[in-house]
Amino acid sequence: MHAPVTVREFETVARDRLHPAHYDYFAGGAGDEITVRANEAAFARLALLPRVLRGAGRPRTETTLLGSRVATPVLVAPTAFHRLADPEGEKATARAAAAAGTIMIVSMAATVAVGDVAAAAPGATLWFQLYIQPDMAFTEAIVRRAEAAGCTALVVTVDSPARGRHDRDVRNGFDDLPEGMRCENLRDDDRVSDGDGDGDGDGGAGPVRSIVMSPEISWEHVDLLRRMTSLPIVLKGVTHPADARLAVEHGVSAVYVSNHGGRQLDTVPAAVELLPEIVAAVGGAVPVLVDGGIRRGTDVVKALALGASAVAVGRPVIWGLAADGERGVSRVLGLLRDEVEHALTLCGVASVHDLEPGLVRRC
Numbered sequence: 248m249h250a251p252v253t254v255r256e257f258e259t260v261a262r263d264r265l266h267p268a269h270y271d272y273f274a275g276g277a278g279d280e281i282t283v284r285a286n287e288a289a290f291a292r293l294a295l296l297p298r299v300l301r302g303a304g305r306p307r308t309e310t311t312l313l314g315s316r317v318a319t320p321v322l323v324a325p326t327a328f329h330r331l332a333d334p335e336g337e338k339a340t341a342r343a344a345a346a347a348g349t350i351m352i353v354s355m356a357a358t359v360a361v362g363d364v365a366a367a368a369p370g371a372t373l374w375f376q377l378y379i380q381p382d383m384a385f386t387e388a389i390v391r392r393a394e395a396a397g398c399t400a401l402v403v404t405v406d407s408p409a410r411g412r413h414d415r416d417v418r419n420g421f422d423d424l425p426e427g428m429r430c431e432n433l434r435d436d437d438r439v440s441d442g443d444g445d446g447d448g449d450g451g452a453g454p455v456r457s458i459v460m461s462p463e464i465s466w467e468h469v470d471l472l473r474r475m476t477s478l479p480i481v482l483k484g485v486t487h488p489a490d491a492r493l494a495v496e497h498g499v500s501a502v503y504v505s506n507h508g509g510r511q512l513d514t515v516p517a518a519v520e521l522l523p524e525i526v527a528a529v530g531g532a533v534p535v536l537v538d539g540g541i542r543r544g545t546d547v548v549k550a551l552a553l554g555a556s557a558v559a560v561g562r563p564v565i566w567g568l569a570a571d572g573e574r575g576v577s578r579v580l581g582l583l584r585d586e587v588e589h590a591l592t593l594c595g596v597a598s599v600h601d602l603e604p605g606l607v608r609r610c
């Protein structure tokens with residue numbers, strides 16, 4: 248095959264390179280994967296209605312999010328197990344994100360410890376994704392590690408009171424990481440270094456815990472977390488407008504609309520369909536982020552026009568990583584940036600800040 252020129256072609260290359268069970272783990276979702284398909288399909292049902300003769304010039308894509316400059320508002324969504332896709336794993340992803348001038352949200356289920364990800368990508372802006380653990384002392388230990396690594400926000404995922412059921416994984420018998428790979432952020436000690444004492448950042452041999460997804464977690468835990476850290480909190484996995492309002496009341500710094508890429512509750516609507524209602528509920532109090540199904544620059548432009556301050560991409564980054572490591576992720580992020588610029592130009596828009604809902608029509 249020729250070198251991939253679209254995000255979807257990167258998926259084809261990645262599929263060829265990955266172990267079939269690992270491809271299924273990355274590509275799949277919950278239940279009948281109705282939400283997985285809906286996320287992408289919803290973008291196809293939205294049309295762009297360009298303006299002409301605006302003399303807008305070359306569009307500007309840079310913006311600021313929670314105090315960090317980004318070259319293009321396309322963030323790396325938190326996804327687990329990058330070392331299944333490339334031996335360098337999250338280190339490669341972080342370097343590519345830094346080179347693209349964007350933010351990487353490091354998953355709590357990363358296969359490289361967050362401190363080691365930061366060390367491998369100097370200058371990267373990293374946010375840390377957290378599942379609040381019922382053992383708040385353990386939650387605090389993880390938060391301290393993220394702070395020590397220099398992460399500048401906590402992305403708290405709240406759509407997971409239980410693990411999503413992924414039939415593909417059951418069918419493939421995929422229920423554990425291969426030998427030599429584990430969730431390094433789940434180390435059961437309070438050491439901030441890589442844990443093996445040799446300073447090489449390769450992780451220690453100490454035990455790791457499993458992530459607990461608990462239905463006991465509530466707004467009280469979000470309040471506790473706010474008191475525990477001065478890092479801004481981004482609430483990820485909000486789909487109901489009432490929860491978006493509660494999030495603002497509880498003092499979060501951003502609301503992140505997401506159905507987890509269709510991997511938690513199946514039949515939740517497409518993320519971009521939920522966006523306008525959430526934006527209205529938040530009423531400009533804090534920025535709104537969105538992910539799910541973004542595969543083209545035009546998808547990014549639609550989401551921004553509907554009121555998102557930024558978007559994030561999950562699987563596209565995995566496809567880049569599996570296809571060609573750090574270079575592949577750079578290519579995917581570069582493709583999306585070029586497509587965003589091109590779409591803005593064709594829309595007659597001068598800057599990502601000038602996008603407005605009138606540019607988008609339902610068809």
Ligand SMILES: Cc1cc2nc3c(=O)[nH]c(=O)nc-3n(C[C@H](O)[C@H](O)[C@H](O)COP(=O)(O)O)c2cc1C
Nearest residue numbers: 273324325326327354404507508539540560561562
């Ligand atoms: C393989 C995979 C692993 C994921 N792991 C996490 C995770 O550890 N934490 C989290 O908050 N979201 C996780 N997500 C959800 C993503 O952050 C994001 O919401 C989703 O991938 C967006 O949809 P997209 O893949 O269509 O871009 C994961 C998604 C995938 C595909």
